[in-house]
Amino acid sequence: MKLYMIIRTFFARHLTPARIFVFSFAAVILFGTLALWLPISASASKSNLRFVDALFTSASSVCVTGLATVDIGRDLSLIGQLITLVLFQVGGLGIMTFSLVLFALMGRGISFKGHEIAQSTFMQSPRRDFFLIVVRVLRYTFIIEAVGAGLLFVRFVFDFPVREAVYHAVYHAVSAFNNCGFSFFPDNMMRYRDDILINATMMSLIILGGIGFVVLHEVMSKIRGKQKRLSLHSKIVLIATAGLILTGAVCFYFLEMDNILRGASIQTMILASFFQSVTARTAGFNTVDIGMLTNSTILVIMALMFIGASPGSTGGGVKTTSFSLLLLFMINRMKGNENVNIANRTIPKEQIEKTISIVFSSAIIIGIIIAVLLLAGGSNADPLASRYQFIEYAFETFSAFGTVGLSMGVTPKLNDFQKYTIILMMFIGRVGPLTLAFAWYSARRRGLTYAEESIMVG
Numbered sequence: 001m002k003l004y005m006i007i008r009t010f011f012a013r014h015l016t017p018a019r020i021f022v023f024s025f026a027a028v029i030l031f032g033t034l035a036l037w038l039p040i041s042a043s044a045s046k047s048n049l050r051f052v053d054a055l056f057t058s059a060s061s062v063c064v065t066g067l068a069t070v071d072i073g074r075d076l077s078l079i080g081q082l083i084t085l086v087l088f089q090v091g092g093l094g095i096m097t098f099s100l101v102l103f104a105l106m107g108r109g110i111s112f113k114g115h116e117i118a119q120s121t122f123m124q125s126p127r128r129d130f131f132l133i134v135v136r137v138l139r140y141t142f143i144i145e146a147v148g149a150g151l152l153f154v155r156f157v158f159d160f161p162v163r164e165a166v167y168h169a170v171y172h173a174v175s176a177f178n179n180c181g182f183s184f185f186p187d188n189m190m191r192y193r194d195d196i197l198i199n200a201t202m203m204s205l206i207i208l209g210g211i212g213f214v215v216l217h218e219v220m221s222k223i224r225g226k227q228k229r230l231s232l233h234s235k236i237v238l239i240a241t242a243g244l245i246l247t248g249a250v251c252f253y254f255l256e257m258d259n260i261l262r263g264a265s266i267q268t269m270i271l272a273s274f275f276q277s278v279t280a281r282t283a284g285f286n287t288v289d290i291g292m293l294t295n296s297t298i299l300v301i302m303a304l305m306f307i308g309a310s311p312g313s314t315g316g317g318v319k320t321t322s323f324s325l326l327l328l329f330m331i332n333r334m335k336g337n338e339n340v341n342i343a344n345r346t347i348p349k350e351q352i353e354k355t356i357s358i359v360f361s362s363a364i365i366i367g368i369i370i371a372v373l374l375l376a377g378g379s380n381a382d383p384l385a386s387r388y389q390f391i392e393y394a395f396e397t398f399s400a401f402g403t404v405g406l407s408m409g410v411t412p413k414l415n416d417f418q419k420y421t422i423i424l425m426m427f428i429g430r431v432g433p434l435t436l437a438f439a440w441y442s443a444r445r446r447g448l449t450y451a452e453e454s455i456m457v458g
Contacts, residue, residue: 032058041080061087066181066284066405073184092178092314181284181405248277282315284405305402316403
C-alpha cells in the first residue's frame with residue numbers, strides 16, 4: 001500500500017498536463033505500430049511491414065500527416081487500412097477527447113488534469129459548457145463525415161462496385177475531415193482533377209476539419225440562433241482561412257498557368273488552383289503532380305504548409321492565428337503602437353510572446369531537420385546535380401511539420417535514419433514545439449530575474 005502511494009505521488013507530481021498530452025500521442029503511435037507490424041495488416045503481396053515502415057505509417061496516421069513510405073491501397077490489407085482509419089480519426093480529434101466522452105458514458109468522472117488537457121485542445125479560454133461543446137463536436141464530426149462519405153459515394157459508385165465504393169467513400173471522407181491525406185489511389189486524387197463533386201466535397205471536408213472545433217461550434221450555434229456573435233478567435237480564424245485560400249489559389253493559378261495547367265480548361269484550372277491551396281495548409285491530397293511544379297509554386301506551398309491549420313483542429317503548422325497575430329504585431333509596431341489592437345480589442349502581451357516563440361522555434365526546428373536529412377542522405381553526387389535534393393528535403397520537412405502530407409516523391413526513397421527523422425518532425429508538428437518543451441521542463445521551474453542591461457539590436 002505504501003509503495004502504491006509512493007508511485008501515485010510520483011506520477012501526480014511529474015505527469016503534468018503537457019506530458020500526459022505528449023505521452024498519449026506517443027502511446028497511440030506505439031500501439032498503432034505494433035498493430036501494423038503484424039502480418040495480418042500487410043497485403044497478400046507482403047509478409048509484413050518492416051518495423052520502421054509500420055512506425056512511419058502509424059505516426060503519419062496519428063499525427064494526421066499523410067506521408068507514406070508504403071502504398072496504402074496496395075501494401076496494406078483491409079485490416080491494416082482500417083487500423084490507419086481508426087488511428088487518424090483518434091489522432092485528429094485527440095486522444096483525451098475520446099477518453100473524456102468515454103468516461104462520461106461509463107458514469108465515471110475525469111481528473112482535473114484530463115479535463116485541462118481536453119479543454120486546451122479545443123478552447124482559447126475556459127468555459128462552463130465545455131463538456132457539452134465536446135459532445136457536440138463529436139456529433140458534428142460524425143455528421144459531416146457521413147455527409148461527405150455520401151457525396152463521395154455518389155461519384156465513386158460509377159467507378160467501383162457498391163461495397164467498394166462505400167468503403168472508398170468512408171475512408172476518404174474521414175481522411176479528408178481529419179486532414180490526413182491518406183488515399184487508396186497510387187496517384188492520390190489526380191484522376192479526379194476535373195470532377196466538381198469530388199473537388200468540392202474534399203475541399204469542404206478539409207476546411208471544416210481545419211478551422212478548429214470551437215469555430216465550427218460557434219458557427220453552427222450562430223446559424224441555429226443560439227449565439228449572437230462570434231468570438232474574436234473565430235473571426236480571425238475565418239478571415240485568415242479565407243484569405244490564405246484565396247491568395248494561395250491566385251498564386252497557384254498564375255504561377256502554373258503556363259506549366260502544369262497549360263492546355264487545361266478554365267474549370268480545371270480553377271478547381272486545381274483552389275484544391276491545392278486548400279490542401280497545402282493541412283490535408284495532403286493532390287490533384288496535380290507536386291514534383292512537376294515550378295520553384296515559385298513550391299515556395300508558396302511551403303509557406304502555406306508552415307502556416308498550417310487553425311488551433312483546436314485536426315491540422316498542424318504554426319496555425320492561422322499565430323500567423324495573423326505576428327502580422328498584426330508587425331503592422332502595429334510599424335504604426336508605433338505598443339499594443340496589438342484589432343476589432344476594438346487588445347491582444348494580451350503573453351499571447352504575442354507565445355506566438356513569436358512558436359514561429360521562431362518552429363523555423364529553427366525545421367532548419368535543423370532539413371540539415372539532418374541532407375547529412376543523412378550521404379549523396380556523393382555532383383553538387384549541381386544534387387541541388388534538387390535540397391528542395392525535396394525542405395519540402396518534405398515543411399510537409400511533415402505542417403502535418404500536410406504532400407511530397408515531391410522523395411518519401412519512399414528515404415533511408416531508415418531519414419524516416420526516423422521525419423517521424424520526429426511529424427510528432428513535433430502535431431503536438432507543437434512549445435507543448436513538447438513544456439513536457440520536457442517541469443512546470444514548477446521558475447526563471448530568476450536579474451538586473452536589466454540593454455544591448456544593441458537592429
